[in-house]
Every structure is written in C-alpha cells, then in structure tokens.
Amino acid sequence: MLGLAWQSWGWKGVALVAGGLVMWTLLHFNRTMAVLGKAAQRPKGFVGSAVMLNAKLQPGFSLMHVITMTQSIGEAMTAQGVEPEVFRWHDEGGSWVDCEFERGRLARWSLVRPPEPVPPARD
Structure with missing residues (x-):
C-alpha cells in the first residue's frame, strides 16, 4: 500500500497511508485494552x-x-x-x-x- 501511495501521490500518499495504518493500530490496541480491563475485574x-x-x-x-x-x-x-x-x-x-x-x-x-x-x- 505504501508503494502504491508513493507512486500515485508521492510523500503525501505515503503520509496518508501511514496515518491510516497508525490509526487502525491504535483503535485495535484501545479495543484490546478495554476488553482485557473489563475482564481483569471479574x-x-x-x-x-x-x-x-x-x-x-x-x-x-x-x-x-x-x-x-x-x-x-x-x-x-x-x-x-x-x-x-x-x-x-x-x-x-x-x-x-x-x-x-x-x-x-x-x-x-x-x-x-x-x-x-x-x-x-x-x-
């Protein structure tokens, strides 16, 4: 995805794809921590x-x-x-x-x- 973004839009595309990947990672991490936090209290x-x-x-x-x-x-x-x-x-x-x-x-x-x-x- 990064290579395609680089070919299509240059550094702007790479920044956009990297930002999306970081956002997805943070959302996944946040959900995991919320689930495990609730489970730890039982x-x-x-x-x-x-x-x-x-x-x-x-x-x-x-x-x-x-x-x-x-x-x-x-x-x-x-x-x-x-x-x-x-x-x-x-x-x-x-x-x-x-x-x-x-x-x-x-x-x-x-x-x-x-x-x-x-x-x-x-x-």
Missing part, C-alpha cells in the same frame, strides 16, 4: 451462565471475541503454547464450557453439566 474463568455461553458460541470466534462475550479471561487448561489451547469458563451452578482454540480461533467446545441430584424415594 473472577478468572467465571461466566454468568455456561449454558447460555454454549448457545452463543460459533466456530471461528477468536479468543478475544469469547473474552468479550464472557467478560472474563478463561482458565487455561493446557500449558502455554500447546495446540489446541483449551480454556474453561464455569458458572455458579457447577456447569462449565471447555473451548478449544486452534491458531487463535475457536475450533470445538463442550458443555459439562453436573448430574441432577436423585430425589429420595417415597414410601
């Missing part, structure tokens, strides 16, 4: 409802998108740098969602719910 790996999170997830979501949805940083279940990365979000009811990310994108997820308590038998 318990790690906590979500209001694991069932609702399970319903909203779609393949291809980025980790940042999932963090934005949950407003919480997921609890890492795998060592850093191991593919696929697995993160867990749980709720107060004991349910949790394990999300597998490959190359930063959601590949698979699973919902685990605690077994329902068996009511006592009546005489």
Whole structure:
C-alpha cells in the first residue's frame, strides 16, 4: 500500500497511508485494552451462565471475541503454547464450557453439566 501511495501521490500518499495504518493500530490496541480491563475485574474463568455461553458460541470466534462475550479471561487448561489451547469458563451452578482454540480461533467446545441430584424415594 505504501508503494502504491508513493507512486500515485508521492510523500503525501505515503503520509496518508501511514496515518491510516497508525490509526487502525491504535483503535485495535484501545479495543484490546478495554476488553482485557473489563475482564481483569471479574473472577478468572467465571461466566454468568455456561449454558447460555454454549448457545452463543460459533466456530471461528477468536479468543478475544469469547473474552468479550464472557467478560472474563478463561482458565487455561493446557500449558502455554500447546495446540489446541483449551480454556474453561464455569458458572455458579457447577456447569462449565471447555473451548478449544486452534491458531487463535475457536475450533470445538463442550458443555459439562453436573448430574441432577436423585430425589429420595417415597414410601
């Protein structure tokens, strides 16, 4: 883009494209910091409802998108740098969602719910 801008408009074009790239970078950085700032104020790996999170997830979501949805940083279940990365979000009811990310994108997820308590038998 810089080369095309140079050929078309000279230094003015280069300045315009460079300014646009810097603006895009700053907007992206600002959004990332806002999302992580909100997530840092909540318990790690906590979500209001694991069932609702399970319903909203779609393949291809980025980790940042999932963090934005949950407003919480997921609890890492795998060592850093191991593919696929697995993160867990749980709720107060004991349910949790394990999300597998490959190359930063959601590949698979699973919902685990605690077994329902068996009511006592009546005489």
